[in-house]
Amino acid sequence: MLTTDCKFLENELMDVVRMFKNRPTSILHSFRFSDGVFYNDFTVEGEVYAFKDEGQVCDEIIYKRLERRFAKLALYRILSEKYGEKMPWGALTGIRPTKLAYTELQSGKDFRELFEKMQVSKENIRLVEDILKAQEGIYSKAFGADLFVSIPFCPTKCAYCSFITAPIEKTQHFLDGYLQCLEKELASVQPLCGSLRSAYIGGGTPFVLNETDLERVLKATAPLIKGGVEYTVEAGRPDVFTDGKLQMLKDYGVTRICINPQTFSNETLEKIGRKHTVEDIYRAFELSEKYGFIINLDLIAGLTDERTETFIDGVKKAVQTGADNITVHCLSLKSGAKMKEELSYIENDFVADMVAASREILSSAGYQPYYMYRQKYQAGNHENVGWTKAGKACVYNVDVMEETTDNIAVGANAVSKRVFSGGARIERFASQKDLRTYMEKVDETIENRLKFFGKSE
Ligand SMILES: C[S@@+](CC[C@H](N)C(=O)[O-])C[C@H]1O[C@@H](n2cnc3c(N)ncnc32)[C@H](O)[C@@H]1O
Ligand code: SF4
Missing domain, CATH: 3.30.160.100 (Ribosome hibernation promotion factor-like)
Incomplete structure (x- = not known):
């Protein structure tokens, strides 16, 4: 065509x-x-x-x-x-508009001129300005790396999700072998983790692991974490939270967790196959609050046929919890997502209103946008934006999106990154996606990753 x-x-x-x-x-x-x-x-x-x-x-x-x-x-x-x-980002198609803005600024130009020329909306130019401002003091090309640990298991597969992650019921038999591989990998990257800026155990749903298995991951990660480093566990689905797991995170020095509602509508939760209720979200929040973690809540705009009022109600409820971070995603359906494969998806025409309303509600409630990225096939060609209360921004998210620091990533489907010349050149090293192949090749992966980071002869 x-x-x-x-x-x-x-x-x-x-x-x-x-x-x-x-x-x-x-x-x-x-x-x-x-x-x-x-x-x-x-x-x-x-x-x-x-x-x-x-x-x-x-x-x-x-x-x-x-x-x-x-x-x-x-x-x-x-x-x-x-x-x-008209598209909200005009003719810009890249996934990192803020990185483009930094590139312009660093070559002595005003990024606004380029964005205006590319017909980016006024609101989005303002958003980028606000994000750059919120990143002052975090954005750094100066030192360090970030660590990512991948837990590609979930309680069930959500209908919109195309991540390489599998329901635990079907993958249980891989779990012990997978954790052994992670333990080996984490020990192997110790020489690379001298000056970590942050660590992130993500997924998938790390809290789908039982307490014994979760402790194996935390124990293997512990030697890499120095006191004071930002340490996130993307705990995940509210239905798998227990007091024991949260206490364990506290004991191992975790500073930030994610409890992800996606929506505050039971009807939508049912439709997207999340298998938890709004009550579970509040329960998980209440259980977590007493530990003093920075708490992030993820929401998605454009789920199923959800109306703007339902979404707005969800943003308001997320704000009412008092969460430090709220991340507003816009639905992006890629192949592998059940909703897309089964053609059960009805395009939601209200995403632009949802995005505008979320910006209004969150900024009025004192949140600042602090990082953003776009994805392919994103509803209405919008974006995902992380919002934070002052002083609570997540360093890991900024580093990953602005590509200013190396990323040491372990586990299946983990992509390590090496950043050269302050981000002008990026090289990537990916481990195997498929669990069985990942486990078979873990020794090779360990050796190649060390070579990739210039740490072996
Ligand atoms: C890597 S996922 C892991 C989160 C965790 N497993 C959970 O669901 O609670 C991080 C976030 O990406 C967002 N996400 C996942 N699939 C998406 C999609 N198809 N479109 C938009 N956002 C999506 C969700 O908000 C999700 O919480
Ligand atoms: S959205 Fe989260 S819980 Fe749902 S399948 Fe994807 S990674 Fe798993």
């Missing part, structure tokens, strides 16, 4: 097309660069459009960057006009 003579642009132009619900049947694109001018010609369903942009090119990287921007903006303009639709 899209043909271009500029191969490196094909996927990015398709990303622009995918933002629109209505899509043309044919797009032809041709590109020419001459005397500092970028010529982008499009033929969309027989209609011809010609664009000319000037830009200063000093090397191949800048040349490609500018061509990407000009071509995407040109196509965005055509489609936006043709279908009468």
Whole structure:
């Protein structure tokens, strides 16, 4: 449906097309660069459009960057006009708008100029400004790395979720072997964890483990954690919280936990196969409160046919709990999610209102947006935003989204990252996704990860 003579642009132009619900049947694109001018010609369903942009090119990287921007903006303009639709992030398709803003600022430019040119909404430019402000004092290219420990098990699989995680009932027989591998991996990364900025045990649902198994993970992680380091356990689903598990987290120095409602509607919880109730959310919160953790609640806008009022009610209820962090996701359905595979998903048309309302409610309640990212296929082309009360922002989330620090990631489907030249170049090292293969190859993974981080001969 899209043909271009500029191969490196094909996927990015398709990303622009995918933002629109209505899509043309044919797009032809041709590109020419001459005397500092970028010529982008499009033929969309027989209609011809010609664009000319000037830009200063000093090397191949800048040349490609500018061509990407000009071509995407040109196509965005055509489609936006043709279908009468504007996107919240305009022609920007990348998943890290704040990283782009930092790149502009660090090269002495005002990111607002670029964002305006790319037709990002006023509200989103403001959001990025607020996030950059909230990251002052956290955003750092100066030192350290972050640790991630993957627990890819859950009580059941939620209908919207495409993470590589499996219901514990079906994977129980792997658990002991998996924990042995984690113990080995955690011991092996000790030489890499000299100056950790944060640690994160995530999933999946770490609290699906029973107390004995959870303690194995915490015990194996403990030698890597120095006092005072931010330490999150994404405990997860409210139905698996116990006082014993929470006490254990406290004993092992965990500072932050996630209790994830997703919604405060029992009807929606039932539809998405969460197998817990709103009562369970409050119970988990009450159990956790006395330990003094920083508490994060995750919500999702656009679940099933949920109406704006239901979502707003959920945001208000999340605020009423007094949680320190509230993360507002917008539904993003990828392959692997039951809702998408079974075509039971009805597109929710109210996500824009939900996003606007969540911003209003959370900022009025004193929360600041402190990190954000976008995903493919995200409802209404919106974003996920982490909100925090002053002084409670999660360093791990900022580091991962801004890609300023190395990430040492262990477990199945864990992706380690090495950051070079302050983020100008990133290299990744992924372990196996499938549990059985991960366990078979763990020794190889350990050796290769150490090499990846330059720690073995
Ligand atoms: C890695 S998941 C783990 C959370 C934990 N297992 C739980 O569900 O409570 C982190 C968060 O991503 C969000 N999430 C997962 N799937 C999503 C999707 N398809 N669209 C939008 N957000 C999603 C949810 O808010 C979830 O809490
Ligand atoms: S949303 Fe959380 S609990 Fe549900 S399947 Fe995904 S990772 Fe597991």
